[in-house]
Amino acid sequence: MAKHAITLHINGQAHDVAVDARELLIHTLRERLRLTGAHIGCETSHCGACTVDMDGVSLKACTLLSVQCDGAEITTVEGLAGADGLHAVQEGFMQEHGLQCGFCTPGMLMRAYRFLQENPDPTEEEIRYGMAGNLCRCTGYNNIVKAVQYAARKLQEQADPKQPA
Ligand code: FES
Ligand code: FES
Numbered sequence: 001m002a003k004h005a006i007t008l009h010i011n012g013q014a015h016d017v018a019v020d021a022r023e024l025l026i027h028t029l030r031e032r033l034r035l036t037g038a039h040i041g042c043e044t045s046h047c048g049a050c051t052v053d054m055d056g057v058s059l060k061a062c063t064l065l066s067v068q069c070d071g072a073e074i075t076t077v078e079g080l081a082g083a084d085g086l087h088a089v090q091e092g093f094m095q096e097h098g099l100q101c102g103f104c105t106p107g108m109l110m111r112a113y114r115f116l117q118e119n120p121d122p123t124e125e126e127i128r129y130g131m132a133g134n135l136c137r138c139t140g141y142n143n144i145v146k147a148v149q150y151a152a153r154k155l156q157e158q159a160d161p162k163q164p165a
């Protein structure tokens with residue numbers, strides 16, 4: 001089968017890959033590029049375990065063909081931590097016990113990362129609605145809400161260190 005040459009900019013690095021026309025982005029990420037943080041939990045686009053950030057929006061990588069993503073800027077969970085350590089959403093999930101098996105966590109983190117840019121000071125209801133594309137079998141969601149609230153406070157402190165959040 002003829003391959004298609006594409007370039008994906010992932011976590012700040014360009015990757016040239018040759019993909020089949022039918023290949024899903026989640027498989028290119030996991031199998032060709034070995035970025036195995038993003039997971040697959042369904043075949044019906046419901047679970048959000050495959051969520052990545054692409055060109056400024058949260059997208060389910062199981063619903064995209066890799067050829068559609070040629071030239072895209074993608075962030076995966078492997079790119080969240082910076083030189084200063086964990087990103088605020090990672091710290092929040094750790095501090096508030098927002099994970100158990102960890103299978104949904106990379107998708108949850110990538111959604112929380114974008115959601116808090118869309119809505120930096122969300123109510124609990126807005127968090128639950130904003131994270132509704134991501135399913136979790138372990139936590140019952142309550143500690144995930146607290147984790148996102150923790151991250152929102154921390155991001156506000158980082159944006160304005162003088163103002164206690
Ligand atoms: S694997 Fe379930 S929505 Fe992508
Ligand atoms: S922590 Fe297990 S599915 Fe969410």
